Amino acid sequence: MDQIIQQQGSLLVNMSYEASLTTELLSRNLFSVISESVLFLFINIVAIVGNFFVILAIWRNTALRKITNWYILSLSISDVFVSVTCMPLSLVVIMKGKWLYGDVTCQFQGHVMQIWGCFSLTIVAATAFNRYYRILHPVRYRNMFTKRFAIITAVSSLFLSALASVGITFIIGARFQFGPHTFCTPLFSDQKTKKTVALPIFMTFIIASLTIVIFCYFKVYRAVRRHVILVAPTLRTQIQSRHRAGNNYSCRIEEINSTKMVFVVVLVFCLIWLPLSIIAALYVCDVFLPLWTHLMYDYLFCSTAATNPLIYGLMNKAFRNEYLQIIRCRKPL
Numbered sequence: 001m002d003q004i005i006q007q008q009g010s011l012l013v014n015m016s017y018e019a020s021l022t023t024e025l026l027s028r029n030l031f032s033v034i035s036e037s038v039l040f041l042f043i044n045i046v047a048i049v050g051n052f053f054v055i056l057a058i059w060r061n062t063a064l065r066k067i068t069n070w071y072i073l074s075l076s077i078s079d080v081f082v083s084v085t086c087m088p089l090s091l092v093v094i095m096k097g098k099w100l101y102g103d104v105t106c107q108f109q110g111h112v113m114q115i116w117g118c119f120s121l122t123i124v125a126a127t128a129f130n131r132y133y134r135i136l137h138p139v140r141y142r143n144m145f146t147k148r149f150a151i152i153t154a155v156s157s158l159f160l161s162a163l164a165s166v167g168i169t170f171i172i173g174a175r176f177q178f179g180p181h182t183f184c185t186p187l188f189s190d191q192k193t194k195k196t197v198a199l200p201i202f203m204t205f206i207i208a209s210l211t212i213v214i215f216c217y218f219k220v221y222r223a224v225r226r227h228v229i230l231v232a233p234t235l236r237t238q239i240q241s242r243h244r245a246g247n248n249y250s251c252r253i254e255e256i257n258s259t260k261m262v263f264v265v266v267l268v269f270c271l272i273w274l275p276l277s278i279i280a281a282l283y284v285c286d287v288f289l290p291l292w293t294h295l296m297y298d299y300l301f302c303s304t305a306a307t308n309p310l311i312y313g314l315m316n317k318a319f320r321n322e323y324l325q326i327i328r329c330r331k332p333l
C-alpha cells in the first residue's frame with residue numbers, strides 16, 4: 001500500500017513539473033516564439049532538403065552506390081521520414097505553445113521519434129564497423145560486406161530499435177504524452193521501473209554505439225596515420241607515376257577521404273548525443289530541469305537529421321558535384 005502511494009505521489013509530482021513547463025512554454029514572449037520557431041523551421045527544412053539530395057544523388061549516380069553509402073542511404077531515408085511526419089508537429093508546438101493534436105497522433109509521434117533515435121545510433125555504429133573492416137581487413141571486407149549484407153544490417157537495426165521502443169512502452173505499461181519536450185515522450189506510472197528498466201535500455205543503445213564507434217575509429221585512425229607516414233616519402237613519385245598505377249593510387253586516396261568523411265559524421269553525431277544523453281538521464285532520474293534545457297534537447301535531437309547531408313556536401317567531392325548537378329537539373333556525371 002505504501003509503495004502504491006509513493007508511486008502515485010511521484011507520478012503527481014512529475015505531472016505537475018511537466019505542467020509547469022507547459023505553462024512556461026505558453027507564457028513566452030513574442031521574440032522567443034519567433035526566434036525559436038525560425039530556428040526549428042530552418043533545421044526542419046535543411047533535414048528534408050538535404051537528405052532528399054542525398055537519396056537522389058545515390059539514386060542518380062551509380063558511382064555513389066558503394067557499400068558505405070548504403071548505410072548513409074538508410075539513415076537519410078529515416079531522417080526524411082521523421083522530418084516530414086514528426087518535426088512539423090513539433091514546429092507547431094513551438095509556435096503555439098501547446099499540443100493541438102489528439103492522443104493517436106501523440107502515440108505515433110512518440111514511437112517514431114524513439115525508434116528513429118535508436119536506429120540512428122545503430123546505423124552510425126554499423127557505418128563505423130564498415131570503415132573498420134574496409135581499412136584494416138580489406139580481404140575479409142570484400143567477402144563480408146555486400147549490398148545484401150548492408151540491407152540486412154539496416155533492416156535488423158530497424159527491427160531491434162522498434163523492438164526496444166515497443167517493449168518499453170507496452171511491456172512496462174508506459175504511454176506517450178506531451179511535455180516537457182516539443183514532442184511526445186513516454187510517461188511511466190512506476191518511477192522505479194523507469195529508472196531500472198527504461199534508463200538502462202536507453203543508455204545501452206548510446207553506450208554500445210559510442211563504444212563501437214570509438215574503438216573502430218581509434219583503430220582506423222592508427223591505420224590511416226601509419227599509412228600516411230609510410231607513403232609520405234614516396235608520395236611525389238606516386239603522383240608522378242599515377243597515370244601508370246592510377247587505379248590503385250586513386251582508390252587508396254578515395255578510401256582515405258571516405259573514411260575522413262564518415263569520421264566527421266560520427267564525431268558530430270557523438271558531440272550532439274553527449275548532451276542529449278546527459279539531459280535524458282537527468283530527466284529520467286527525476287532531476288528538475290528548466291525549459292531551455294528541454295528545448296536544447298529537442299533542437300539537438302532534430303539537428304542530427306540535418307547535419308549529415310551538409311557534411312557529405314562539404315567533405316565528399318562526388319556528393320558535392322552530384323548536388324550541383326541536381327540543382328542545375330542536369331544528368332549525373
